[in-house]
Amino acid sequence: MAVVFQLEEYEPEVYRRKARMISVAMAGQLIIFGMLFAMLLTTTFGSSFWLNALGVFLGLLATSALFAALKDRPWMNEVRYVWQLKHHLGQISGYLSTLRREVKADNRVALDILTFYHQGMQQLAELNDRTPDDDAERLAEKLEVKLKREKLGMSEEVTHFDPQDLSAFKRS
Known part of the structure; x- marks a missing residue:
């Protein structure tokens, strides 16, 4: 069942500031999670391109999961x-x-x-x-x-x- 979408008014400056802040935070989390998972995998199983790639992929999944958990917070409205x-x-x-x-x-x-x-x-x-x-x-x-x-x-x-x-x- 589709939900009716209502046009709402938001301050452009507030939206842009929040969008930049969230983008930077998500990029930072992706980098940190990707490096952390890659480091854990290569330390446990040895150095490999595929383990590093898997670490980055797991970092992406962790960042996406965190983002999905936070998307309904009031500060994410805009x-x-x-x-x-x-x-x-x-x-x-x-x-x-x-x-x-x-x-x-x-x-x-x-x-x-x-x-x-x-x-x-x-x-x-x-x-x-x-x-x-x-x-x-x-x-x-x-x-x-x-x-x-x-x-x-x-x-x-x-x-x-x-x-x-x-x-x-x-x-x-």
């Missing part, structure tokens, strides 16, 4: 939110050509999903302190979607995305 946003935007991108075709037929669900996609891409760019990838084609599409929503009496913004809505469409 980072977890951005991962989920990226995941949903990636899901939607697999359906873009179908969604675009359905928007031309005034499909309200497709209009909602495409509006969410554009809003999510905009928010992701802001959180990552990047300029949105708004080429002329994307801007024209955003305008077309906005005008269709107005014509159909739909609200300008969409605040949530239900992955189940994609099941009505074929992947492109």
